[in-house]
Amino acid sequence: MQLTIPCRHYQAGTCRSCQWLEVPYVRQLEQKSTHLAQQLQGSAQQNLHWLPPFPSALQHFRNKAKMVVSGSVERPILGILTDPNDGQSAVDLCDCPLYPPSFFAVFQVLKDFIARAGLVPYNIAKQKGELKYILLTESRISGRLMLRFVLRSENKLPLIQREFAQLRAKLPQLAVVSLNIQPQHAAVLEGEKEIFLTEEQQLEEDFNHIPLFIRPQGFFQTNPLVAQHLYATAQNWVLELNSQQPITHLWDLFCGSGGFGLHCAAALQKQQSVQLTGIEISPAAIVCAGLSAQRLGLSDVSFRSLDAAAFALEQTDKPDMVIVNPPRRGIGQELAEFLAQLRPHFILYSSCNAVSMAKDLAYLRDYQMAKIQLFDMFPHTAHYEVLTLLVLRSA
Known part of the structure; x- marks a missing residue:
């Protein structure tokens, strides 16, 4: 039995949590990329820029x-x-x-x-x-x-x-x-x-010089190296967009401890004033996000412990960009249809389940997928994270 990494538990047949441990790592990334492409076959992909998958360390990567x-x-x-x-x-x-x-x-x-x-x-x-x-x-x-x-x-x-x-x-x-x-x-x-x-x-952590905090009952990514690059990629994409069309108002829905919104707002603040609203159901995660915003000196920031969909459906103002990082079930039809009607210029969608993401994208018909990248947050399994940038066609 040839394993990607040595594991006596897998060899003994006592643990099969890493289902793909016998699959060469290059092949793992290929299979995940193929699965992602299959989910998006019904989506508008004209001029879509596919970036190469971002790999993980093969062992000792969990925090x-x-x-x-x-x-x-x-x-x-x-x-x-x-x-x-x-x-x-x-x-x-x-x-x-x-x-x-x-x-x-x-x-x-x-x-x-x-x-x-x-x-x-x-x-x-x-x-x-x-x-x-x-x-x-x-x-x-x-x-x-x-x-x-x-x-x-x-x-x-x-x-x-x-x-x-x-x-x-x-x-x-x-x-x-x-x-x-x-x-x-x-x-x-x-x-x-x-x-x-x-x-x-x-517990204090730091990704890309952005202070983040981990607290009991608050979500935090378990693969820090890959998560750090995921957030940095989102930040870079937003800065590229901002050079073409100013982004001054951000929503970060399902924000967790604020990783995406804080990375984007901190970078944008160096160029212009920016308003960030982060929504997450977990009060513990919101406490952490607030601590990070305070440490960064971000002034026009509001992190609130609410249901993300319920918050969005009650709003009348339109942000320039909406960031969504939902759980495996996705954002759901109601919120997807609301965003389609709200028509923010950009939507940044991070997903740990490409199947539910594809269902959500079907409701966002007026948006063109501009960029997409797979991040291998969970090596040796079929799971992965994906980040995609959606641009309103009229924008």
């Missing part, structure tokens, strides 16, 4: 690990369950080659902490235990970490607090630590309640 906790409190297993129904068929993935090498040593310390704090792993079959997941995120600029324990209840909080000082002594790179309370017996990753054990509540 986040989501580990199911199983096994026993004395010998916890951090990884995945191959059969969630029995709660015991676990695979330890602490040495997964997708994670930074530094994560392995961190996980060993966390296993010891689990035992010391008496955090009994949650058994799905028996519906007993406390600790469901460990979520670990690294800042690539500083190496500092955000650690979250997803628990069924607050019962173990006193024991965690008792052992916490020793944990921080062993892992001084821990910047943000929290407990997330998820009481449901359901396939739900996290609950609404977050209990912080540290004074800091967000």
